Amino acid sequence: MTIDSPALQAILLTIELAGLTTVLLLILATPLAWWLAHTESRWRTVLGAVVALPLVLPPTVLGFYLLVALGPHGPLGQLTQAMGLGLLTFTFSGLLLGSLIYSLPFAVQPLQHAFEAIGTRPMEVAATLRARPLNAFLTVALPMARPGFITAAILTFAHTVGEFGVVLMIGGNIPGKTRVISTQIYGHVEAMEYAQAHWLAGGMVVFSFVVLTGLGLLNRRHRRVLM
Amino acid sequence: MNPAVLQIRQHLTRPEFELSIDIAVPARGITVLFGPSGCGKTSLLRCVAGLERGARGVVRMAGEAWQDDGARKFLPTWARSLGYVFQEASLFEHLDVRGNLEYGLRRAGNAATADSLRDIIDLLGIGTLLTRRADQLSGGERQRVAIARALATQPRLLLLDEPLASLDHSRRYEIMPWLERMRDTLSTPMLYVTHATDEVARLADHVVVLEQGKVKAAGPLADVFNAHDSPLLFGDETGAVLTGHIAERDERWHLCRAAFAGGSLWLRDVGLSPGSKVRLRVLARDVSLTTSKPQHTSIQNCLPCRVDALVADTHPSQALVRVACGQSLLLARITQRAVAELGLQAGSQVWAQVKSVALIE
Numbered sequence: 242m243t244i245d246s247p248a249l250q251a252i253l254l255t256i257e258l259a260g261l262t263t264v265l266l267l268i269l270a271t272p273l274a275w276w277l278a279h280t281e282s283r284w285r286t287v288l289g290a291v292v293a294l295p296l297v298l299p300p301t302v303l304g305f306y307l308l309v310a311l312g313p314h315g316p317l318g319q320l321t322q323a324m325g326l327g328l329l330t331f332t333f334s335g336l337l338l339g340s341l342i343y344s345l346p347f348a349v350q351p352l353q354h355a356f357e358a359i360g361t362r363p364m365e366v367a368a369t370l371r372a373r374p375l376n377a378f379l380t381v382a383l384p385m386a387r388p389g390f391i392t393a394a395i396l397t398f399a400h401t402v403g404e405f406g407v408v409l410m411i412g413g414n415i416p417g418k419t420r421v422i423s424t425q426i427y428g429h430v431e432a433m434e435y436a437q438a439h440w441l442a443g444g445m446v447v448f449s450f451v452v453l454t455g456l457g458l459l460n461r462r463h464r465r466v467l468m
Numbered sequence: 469m470n471p472a473v474l475q476i477r478q479h480l481t482r483p484e485f486e487l488s489i490d491i492a493v494p495a496r497g498i499t500v501l502f503g504p505s506g507c508g509k510t511s512l513l514r515c516v517a518g519l520e521r522g523a524r525g526v527v528r529m530a531g532e533a534w535q536d537d538g539a540r541k542f543l544p545t546w547a548r549s550l551g552y553v554f555q556e557a558s559l560f561e562h563l564d565v566r567g568n569l570e571y572g573l574r575r576a577g578n579a580a581t582a583d584s585l586r587d588i589i590d591l592l593g594i595g596t597l598l599t600r601r602a603d604q605l606s607g608g609e610r611q612r613v614a615i616a617r618a619l620a621t622q623p624r625l626l627l628l629d630e631p632l633a634s635l636d637h638s639r640r641y642e643i644m645p646w647l648e649r650m651r652d653t654l655s656t657p658m659l660y661v662t663h664a665t666d667e668v669a670r671l672a673d674h675v676v677v678l679e680q681g682k683v684k685a686a687g688p689l690a691d692v693f694n695a696h697d698s699p700l701l702f703g704d705e706t707g708a709v710l711t712g713h714i715a716e717r718d719e720r721w722h723l724c725r726a727a728f729a730g731g732s733l734w735l736r737d738v739g740l741s742p743g744s745k746v747r748l749r750v751l752a753r754d755v756s757l758t759t760s761k762p763q764h765t766s767i768q769n770c771l772p773c774r775v776d777a778l779v780a781d782t783h784p785s786q787a788l789v790r791v792a793c794g795q796s797l798l799l800a801r802i803t804q805r806a807v808a809e810l811g812l813q814a815g816s817q818v819w820a821q822v823k824s825v826a827l828i829e
Contacts, residue, residue: 362558365519368545369552370572371621377546380571384562 251425259401262340266348274352304410336412347396355389399452475528478515487681495530497673501661508681509661518545551618553628557610559602566598576621592616608639626658645711707751714744730794734768735825754823755800769822
């Protein structure tokens with residue numbers, strides 16, 4: 242049994258989705274995590290809870306609301322139509338948006354922990370050495386938080402690869418467009434193609450195992466800034 | 469406005485703590501902010517650096533306003549020409565020593581040059597550490613690098629927050645001579661926070677004593693020490709530390725001579741070869757003073773000195789006299805009656821008889 246082309250298509254699409262999600266989320270999560278790590282605002286707790294919501298909500302709940310919001314009568318759907326983008330439901334862009342929300346805590350929390358572990362002192366030191374705040378952030382906080390960024394990237398990527406509920410709700414299962422590994426496996430099982438399902442499912446097991454082992458090794462080296 | 473003055477008028481309110489300061493200290497030499505922990509000395513230092521955004525008032529360094537609430541002026545920390553040495557060295561761990569030193573240098577603009585950095589590296593003796601990472605340095609080395617990093621920007625004011633507090637006893641005596649060297653070579657004024665009396669005695673030109681967020685006493689070292697209720701307490705271990713090297717050995721009498729900047733002392737030969745670097749500790753209680761050169765004395769070490777400052781000791785019968793022997797300072801604990809009988813005052817020429825010298829490390 243070799244990996245057939247629909248399976249390959251699903252794998253490539255999964256990598257594309259997870260890769261894009263990881264890059265975008267690291268960019269978006271950095272300021273958010275920094276704010277959560279340093280603010281004394283009373284909104285901190287509230288926003289922290291919102292960020293953590295995808296951890297506890299069933300993905301189908303998330304997917305359901307996204308489907309409604311992105312649909313022709315939903316606020317986001319009307320916005321995207323007004324912008325001339327059409328509807329994002331059952332498209333790769335819609336899937337990407339879902340992934341960003343679904344994986345948000347996996348990017349924000351390691352970064353927040355890393356920034357909290359660094360504390361305010363290195364930024365103060367940088368300021369006494371004439372570094373402006375943004376410059377100090379880029380040259381001190383970011384390099385010092387590197388282990389946190391590595392963890393965030395690995396967790397976000399792996400978590401997006403494992404996503405199923407949200408994909409099914411807002412992406413459907415369109416080959417080449419929105420069919421990722423997890424939905425491909427589902428399709429095989431539905432069609433009683435257990436052999437093909439085994440290949441992909443086994444691959445996922447190996448992939449997840451490698452990722453978690455790698456994280457564990459990393460954790461031992463940088464205990465203080467990781468989750 | 470007197471240009472040679474650091475003017476600090478700051479008000480800072482915290483839960484269960486209030487800092488209320490209005491002082492002007494000379495913008496030269498070392499001004500020590502002294503007081504028990506929790507008296508507000510670190511907060512005051514942070515106010516001067518602009519690290520306490522809640523502080524209200526004025527900070528004016530030699531005529532330049534760093535903060536003036538009346539004129540709605542508040543320079544952020546990075547725009548103030550200052551260096552700050554934190555209690556823990558706080559080196560950037562993702563950079564090596566050179567990277568740490570150059571971090572501020574590159575951002576300070578024209579004032580700081582690579583030449584001046586070389587001078588600072590020499591001054592603090594860290595030339596051999598440049599490629600090391602922060603976690604490969606001893607506590608004393610870290611603090612020296614942190615001081616050099618702060619100086620590298622050529623600041624108009626250097627702030628030091630208990631730079632020796634995180635170090636153990638012997639490391640403290642390792643750093644102290646470097647600080648004395650800085651005071652003697654650099655023109656940069658320093659604000660130095662400490663609660664250790666020996667640091668005050670050895671480093672201070674000017675003292676500000678804080679208590680519960682307020683100034684209790686301020687003035688030149690001797691004035692503050694001489695005040696009737698001198699808040700400075702000196703223990704039995706008060707003394708001076710000298711750095712130097714073994715100059716010669718007298719094998720017949722089992723003695724060796726240690727030379728330091730300004731003189732030399734004979735001590736028991738412990739087998740160190742000539743040229744070895746040594747640190748000597750001379751306790752104040754082991755030093756006596758005479759106005760003429762002592763003769764027919766059993767004491768082997770007599771050094772010509774000049775009285776630098778006289779201060780009251782803890783007991784009213786005692787005085788602590790700081791004498792300069794060349795570029796080095798010694799402390800002598802003698803009676804007030806002896807001070808009066810010998811007519812000692814700042815500038816008097818005296819001979820210091822040193823009864824005992826201890827080799828540290």
